[in-house]
Amino acid sequence: MEHAAPPAWVMLAYLISGVFFILALRGLSSPATSQRGNRFGMAGMLIAVVTTLVTHDVASLPEILGAIAIGGGIGWVTARKIAMTDMPQLVAAFHSLVGMAAVLVAAAAFLNPEAFGINGADGLINPVSRVEMGLGIAIGAITFSGSVIAFLKLAGKMSGAPILLPLRHVINLGTLAAILGLIAYFTIDQSPWIFWTITALAFLIGFLLIIPIGGADMPVVVSMLNSYSGWAAAAMGFTLHNTAMIITGALVGSSGAILSYIMCKAMNRSFISVIAGGFGAEAAATGGAAKEQRPWKRGSAEDAAYMMQQAESVIIVPGYGMAVAQAQHILREMADVLKKQGVSVKYAIHPVAGRMPGHMNVLLAEAQVPYDEVFELEDINSEFAQTDVAFIIGANDVVNPAAKTDKTSPIYGMPVFDVDKAKTVFFIKRSMGGVGYAGVDNDVFYMDQTMMLLADAKKMCEDIVKALGSGH
Amino acid sequence: MNACWRDGGIMDFISILSIFVMACFVGYYVVWSVTPALHTPLMAVTNAISSVIVVGALIASAAAGSPTAKWLGLIAVALASVNIFGGFAVTARMLAMYKKKER
Numbered sequence: 336m337e338h339a340a341p342p343a344w345v346m347l348a349y350l351i352s353g354v355f356f357i358l359a360l361r362g363l364s365s366p367a368t369s370q371r372g373n374r375f376g377m378a379g380m381l382i383a384v385v386t387t388l389v390t391h392d393v394a395s396l397p398e399i400l401g402a403i404a405i406g407g408g409i410g411w412v413t414a415r416k417i418a419m420t421d422m423p424q425l426v427a428a429f430h431s432l433v434g435m436a437a438v439l440v441a442a443a444a445f446l447n448p449e450a451f452g453i454n455g456a457d458g459l460i461n462p463v464s465r466v467e468m469g470l471g472i473a474i475g476a477i478t479f480s481g482s483v484i485a486f487l488k489l490a491g492k493m494s495g496a497p498i499l500l501p502l503r504h505v506i507n508l509g510t511l512a513a514i515l516g517l518i519a520y521f522t523i524d525q526s527p528w529i530f531w532t533i534t535a536l537a538f539l540i541g542f543l544l545i546i547p548i549g550g551a552d553m554p555v556v557v558s559m560l561n562s563y564s565g566w567a568a569a570a571m572g573f574t575l576h577n578t579a580m581i582i583t584g585a586l587v588g589s590s591g592a593i594l595s596y597i598m599c600k601a602m603n604r605s606f607i608s609v610i611a612g613g614f615g616a617e618a619a620a621t622g623g624a625a626k627e628q629r630p631w632k633r634g635s636a637e638d639a640a641y642m643m644q645q646a647e648s649v650i651i652v653p654g655y656g657m658a659v660a661q662a663q664h665i666l667r668e669m670a671d672v673l674k675k676q677g678v679s680v681k682y683a684i685h686p687v688a689g690r691m692p693g694h695m696n697v698l699l700a701e702a703q704v705p706y707d708e709v710f711e712l713e714d715i716n717s718e719f720a721q722t723d724v725a726f727i728i729g730a731n732d733v734v735n736p737a738a739k740t741d742k743t744s745p746i747y748g749m750p751v752f753d754v755d756k757a758k759t760v761f762f763i764k765r766s767m768g769g770v771g772y773a774g775v776d777n778d779v780f781y782m783d784q785t786m787m788l789l790a791d792a793k794k795m796c797e798d799i800v801k802a803l804g805s806g807h
Numbered sequence: 808m809n810a811c812w813r814d815g816g817i818m819d820f821i822s823i824l825s826i827f828v829m830a831c832f833v834g835y836y837v838v839w840s841v842t843p844a845l846h847t848p849l850m851a852v853t854n855a856i857s858s859v860i861v862v863g864a865l866i867a868s869a870a871a872g873s874p875t876a877k878w879l880g881l882i883a884v885a886l887a888s889v890n891i892f893g894g895f896a897v898t899a900r901m902l903a904m905y906k907k908k909e910r
Binding site for chain 2: 582
């Protein structure tokens with residue numbers, strides 16, 4: 336049975352929807368245009384949904400509207416309530432839903448190929464469509480189970496430590512080969528057992544791929560799963576000959592791939608080594624090693640307040656520890672007071688400062704830090720040499736000069752802030768005991784111009800704000 | 808052979824493949840132009856738009872023929888809707904927080 340081509344306006348509608356999705360991403364090139372971009376995205380989705388509904392014989396409209404209402408309600412309430420610090424796990428959870436939806440759509444297409452117009456004249460599913468369905472369900476299932484594990488690790492419901500199975504590389508490669516082999520065989524024989532075996536193996540491999548990856552690599556994993564969810568949508572777009580789905584799949588797939596690349600580069604990790612997993616296991620092992628005792632200076636809130644008031648320029652380097660201590664609001668107040676006193680204040684953000692790409696920028700935006708005071712690593716790094724005060728709060732590895740000098744360091748090669756070039760460095764830390772995510776000591780602690788502010792980040796910022804006020 | 812390879816079926820596939828390849832290039836350049844400050848909203852919104860897979864879910868749930876396929880479709884519609892509404896709403900919420908310096 337041959338699939339009748341849909342009317343021209345339908346194809347155009349899906350094309351417009353796809354173009355609107357491109358404009359949605361295009362809008363994100365600047366915060367000023369981003370909200371309009373988001374509205375383009377919503378409009379594109381509306382066009383796609385309405386076009387599908389009016390061109391298909393929808394006997395079950397009430398059920399469909401019910402499903403949209405239930406799902407939409409859950410999504411909307413979650414989006415309203417979620418804390419910005421929990422964004423990585425929310426995104427991981429959302430990825431898992433896209434993955435599961437792709438699996439369900441591919442399964443439905445397999446069970447009812449006629450509805451999708453993918454049957455050949457012989458009454459069997461077209462071989463090309465079988466490949467597309469096989470890929471769609473496999474990528475969807477990998478996205479689902481991988482995202483579930485990523486969600487559990489990010490939400491702290493499962494240990495972030497890598498779980499290393501013996502022979503895991505052999506098992507993983509074997510499973511992947513089996514999936515690809517079965518998809519190839521599926522073009523010859525469309526027996527249900529093949530289809531369901533592909534599905535089961537894909538769920539398994541998604542799980543196996545993510546459990547050996549440590550918490551530190553989660554920004555890469557979340558980006559990678561973002562990419563997978565796009566490829567899953569694209570594969571289903573091929574099955575349905577739907578332009579909107581294909582364009583979207585390509586956009587999302589590229590987006591996730593580029594973000595993974597940016598994150599890997601920011602950590603000086605190769606993509607292969609992230610996928611292979613195990614990072615964090617060796618760091619945990621070396622983290623407990625004996626540390627040499629070197630002299631360091633302890634500063635007080637008053638010292639910090641005084642030095643920053645005297646300074647012309649201050650660069651704040653926030654890390655995830657700041658968000659854990661919920662210090663971003665009081666930090667912004669501190670910056671406001673300094674700015675009122677004529678000090679230039681800038682924020683320097685490392686790509687891996689948060690738990691996902693751009694996470695720190697969102698956390699600062701939430702604390703009402705103007706985005707034009709926030710700078711990326713490569714844009715601000717040369718300024719430290721002319722800066723009076725570098726104020727490090729909740730960051731550690733991203734300011735560690737060992738990344739530039741010590742070839743044996745686990746973070747060697749990672750781009751870091753040149754805070755050691757600033758005239759004075761204030762380093763907020765809970766205690767001298769703990770070390771960063773990578774478990775390495777930091778020479779910045781022991782520099783002549785460094786003063787350690789040993790306290791909870793929020794408490795310390797509050798004290799500095801008080802000291803700034805009283806000194807006036 | 809079969810239907811797909813006859814009647815210009817292969818041409819259909821090639822034209823769709825062309826759209827896909829072009830869209831990959833568009834995606835590459837558009838995503839590199841996204842400012843790093845907005846990478847988290849980028850992930851949230853790509854999440855929302857990848858739920859365009861709801862189109863397939865709607866087709867499955869609208870079609871007669873297989874009750875199982877219909878129910879799978881309805882579940883997929885619900886899951887994709889979580890993402891569509893949640894993804895766009897959370898993106899809008901984040902973007903609204905980005906403010907310029909008051910002068």
